[in-house]
Amino acid sequence: MAVKPEYNQNFRIGLNAFGFTRNNEYFNAIADGYTLFGYHLNPKLVYFPAEFVRLEGGVFLWQDFGNNRFTQIRPTFTLKVQKKNYALLFGNLEGNLNHGYIEPLYDFEKVINDNLETGVQFLLTRDRTKLDAWIDWERMIYPRDPFREEIAGGLTLEHTLWQTENGWRLGLPVQFTAQHKGGQIDSSDLPLLTVFNGTTGFNLEKKLHTTFWQSLYTKNYYVVNKEFSNVPQLAFEQGHGLYLNAGVQTKLANVMLSYWHGQDYVAEKGGRLFQSATTSFLHPSYLEPDRELLILRIITDIKLLDNLFLSIRFEPIYDFQNPKFEFSNGFYIHYNTDLFVSKVKQ
Numbered sequence: 001m002a003v004k005p006e007y008n009q010n011f012r013i014g015l016n017a018f019g020f021t022r023n024n025e026y027f028n029a030i031a032d033g034y035t036l037f038g039y040h041l042n043p044k045l046v047y048f049p050a051e052f053v054r055l056e057g058g059v060f061l062w063q064d065f066g067n068n069r070f071t072q073i074r075p076t077f078t079l080k081v082q083k084k085n086y087a088l089l090f091g092n093l094e095g096n097l098n099h100g101y102i103e104p105l106y107d108f109e110k111v112i113n114d115n116l117e118t119g120v121q122f123l124l125t126r127d128r129t130k131l132d133a134w135i136d137w138e139r140m141i142y143p144r145d146p147f148r149e150e151i152a153g154g155l156t157l158e159h160t161l162w163q164t165e166n167g168w169r170l171g172l173p174v175q176f177t178a179q180h181k182g183g184q185i186d187s188s189d190l191p192l193l194t195v196f197n198g199t200t201g202f203n204l205e206k207k208l209h210t211t212f213w214q215s216l217y218t219k220n221y222y223v224v225n226k227e228f229s230n231v232p233q234l235a236f237e238q239g240h241g242l243y244l245n246a247g248v249q250t251k252l253a254n255v256m257l258s259y260w261h262g263q264d265y266v267a268e269k270g271g272r273l274f275q276s277a278t279t280s281f282l283h284p285s286y287l288e289p290d291r292e293l294l295i296l297r298i299i300t301d302i303k304l305l306d307n308l309f310l311s312i313r314f315e316p317i318y319d320f321q322n323p324k325f326e327f328s329n330g331f332y333i334h335y336n337t338d339l340f341v342s343k344v345k346q
Contacts, residue, residue, distance in 0.1 A: 001094060002338070003082040005051040009344040014056060015337055016042040020112050022330040028322055029283040030291070031272035036112050038064040042076060046338055054080040060116055074116060089121040099132050100156045103271040104223050104243055104260065105177055105197050110269070119153075128160040141186045148190055149183035152269065158203070167207030173221070174200050179268050191231040197267045199223040199243070212251045219245040225265055235277035235287055239264030247297075258295040265291065273317065292320035307337040 018040040026033035044058025055078075062072040078091040095117035096110050117136040124131040132155065139150035154177035162170040176198035181190075201221035208215055223241040227234050240263055247256030265276045272279045273293060278286040295317050302310040311334070316327040 001054055001056070001078065001080050001089075003048070003052060003054045003080060003087075007048040007054075008051040010046075010048045011341045011344070012046040012048075012338040013341055014042075014044040014046045014058070014339075015335070016040075016044075017335040018111075018115075019333040020330070021332075022109065022112065022328065024328045026273070026317075026326050026328075027324060028319055028326065029280060029286040030275055030278050030288060032280045032282060033326075036064075036109070037066070038062070038071070040112075040115060044076060052082055054078070054082070056080075062115070076116065085124060085126055087121075087123040089123070091118060093117040093119060093121040093134055093136065094123070095121075095134065095136070099134070099154070100158075101154075101175055101177070102199060102219075102221055102223075102243060104221075104241060104262070104265070104274040105154075105175055105199060105267060106269050107271045109271075128163075129157070131155070131157045141183045143185045145186045146188055148181040148186055148188050148193075150179070150181050152177065152179045154178060167205075167209070167215075169203075169205045169207075171203040171205075172200070173203055173219075174198075177267070177269050191233065192229055193233050194228040195225070195234065195268060196228065197223070197225045197270065201243075213248070214251065215249040217245075217247055217249070219247075223262070223265065225267055234266050236264035236266055236289070239266065239276060241265045241274065252300065254297070254299045254301075256297045256299075258293075258297065260291070260293040260295070262291045264289050288321060290321065294318040294320070305335075308335045309333070 020036060020038065022036045024033045041061040042058055044056045046054065046056040048054055058076045060072065060074045060076050061070055064071045076092045078089055081088045096115060099106060117134070119135040119137045121134040135151065135153040138152055139147065141147065141149040155175065157174045159172045160169060161172050176196065179195045180193065182192035199221045203217065203219045205215055205217040221243040223243055226238045242261045244259045245256055247254060260274055262274055262276055265274060267275065276287065276289050276291050278284065280286065295315055298314045300312045304310055311332040313330040314327070316325065319326065
């Protein structure tokens with residue numbers, strides 16, 4: 001959501017288009033295999049009342065191929081105030097993959113299945129520090145509603161501890177998500193639910209000054225989960241995990257090898273494969289307290305135009321507890337632009 005001084009008093013028409021196909025060839029009892037195939041469209045009208053303010057409204061359309069009806073139609077609205085080092089958003093957030101979470105905390109598929117986040121977001125960008133703090137109001141309740149109020153939020157932060165002119169960089173990441181389900185005016189018999197997932201670790205990167213080999217990196221995290229509900233409702237009240245990654249960025253692709261070892265780990269917003277409690281409707285009571293995975297990710301991002309990008313992903317998986325070959329693959333195309341319409345005369 002660009003905010004530029006030269007856009008002051010501009011009216012513009014925006015379009016965010018996202019096409020996706022993702023195929024999960026999973027055969028375990030933790031996460032079901034399935035295919036997602038379709039597109040999102042978000043046309044919008046944008047106005048810049050000042051050189052640091054962006055106001056936009058539109059409609060979000062989600063179409064799954066093989067379904068004659070839209071899967072979802074929702075209005076969108078965002079007010080963004082942006083200064084040199086920070087931005088404040090109200091309405092629809094710059095969420096999902098923009099947060100920069102690791103997959104054990106935040107499922108990659110939310111960019112398809114749970115695209116819109118609505119609430120408040122604060123973004124901070126400085127030379128050595130990048131921060132994203134957000135609150136997503138997921139479900140509103142009114143008097144005597146038969147369901148609970150649902151709120152989610154979190155924070156991602158990365159601070160550069162050390163950096164050299166020849167390309168070395170050491171970063172300290174801190175991330176967490178929190179969910180709360182409850183309320184005082186609903187008629188639901190379900191108790192309050194409060195859940196926390198968090199992680200920290202270190203990221204070490206070395207830039208390579210060649211045309212083909214661009215960088216080497218390792219990103220390593222210790223992950224924890226904790227339920228703070230008065231009446232425990234999850235399969236495990238607390239757990240932890242180790243998430244180790246090493247990779248190379250080349251001109252053609254980003255290749256990363258990931259190791260996950262989780263113990264009693266559950267995360268409502270996390271990737272399904274990393275859970276110790278099933279998310280499968282085929283195996284509703286299955287538990288795997290000790291979960292160990294090896295994942296190879298091969299990701300190619302191609303810039304077709306200034307605002308048009310193609311991404312291809314292939315992710316083979318080895319499950320140590322249930323030895324078998326599984327994989328996911330995906331093809332994504334994203335177009336995002338603003339077109340000038342007119343300028344308000346002053």
